[in-house]
Amino acid sequence: MKLEILELKDRKAKFVLSEVTPAFANSLRRAMISDVPKMAIDYVDIYDNTSVLFDEMLSLRLGLIPLKTNADMYRFPAECECKGAGCALCQVSLTLSAEGPCVVHSRDLKSSDPETVPVDQNIPIVELKTGQKVVLTAVARLGNGKEHAKFQPVCASGYKNVPVISIGEKCDMCKMCIDACPRGVFKADKGKLVVTDLYKCSLCKHCIEACDTGAITLDTDNEAFIFTVETDGSYTAHDIIDSAMKSLKGRADQLSEIMSAF
Amino acid sequence: MIPVRCFTCGKVISEVWEEYRSRVEERKKNLQKGEVLKVGDILDDLGVERYCCRRMLLSHVELVDVLAPYQ
């Protein structure tokens, strides 16, 4: 297995994983989407709401706000000592109280845990006109992406095969493919056609169409994958990849433990 | 109100909504007669890359002020 990191930022990672099977690449993707637990608002207790939004709409909006998550500090309600009743080990409550005229932002949510706070401060929740009021308590808990999309720590995470572009000897340097390629993959270098940035290629086959001699062939490498991972800020991209792999490993360990009994 | 996340990919786009709106308004004010309003570079600058997220901001119409008198 080989890993080449193209980009590693707080909220975005791009890397090439090679010498693995498509099944493994897909299991990593699926683990990132649905196996990394994340805090999100589960239900909202509304005391007063005279805003233009319905109670249900308001709570849906609140549920989608990403919260900074420290998964080591919290447990799933079902696995908690309180048996799902709700305690400080499995729940965080966020209160919101505002009166118009103002715009209520995600930063106005006051959390009972200073570490579990909205990641983005400027998300408008509702605009209040004079005399309108919103008073509520939102309760957040840990959840998995397979339960609801709000518990997914990643957005737009996926992979594609690494393209294989081969330029045959029939190439007559007409340079048609250089203009045809929308991503600018080709370059003429010292009288020869070369591929500059292979990972940019989107396999659109415009170059094949443009080539009169049929010198260019496109294929995909089934053992190398370009991954893109974008997080919503609840974790860093690095942490998500790490805990996704740990959850896969944990499952394999579980299985081998069961098998050892036979 | 602007949706919190992009419908398609789930990226939180409402974070940049207020800045986007104020920058577009600023540009509208300084627009020459007959000039077409272009906001692509503002979206790029705010980190809204994909077309699914871009349409969220581009096509949004704020309805709160329309609804408010009928409370």
Add this chain to the structure above:
Amino acid sequence: MVYKCAHCKQTVEIDKDLQGIRCPFCGHRILVKERPTNIKRVPAQ
């Protein structure tokens, strides 16, 4: 049952049998029910 008049915004207690659905202050025929004071639990999904 306490309602609010949609026209003059006054709190109205109505007696259906006596006068029908009508605001005693302005005669408006549209009354709205006020939000109850209990806490409403709404799931965020």
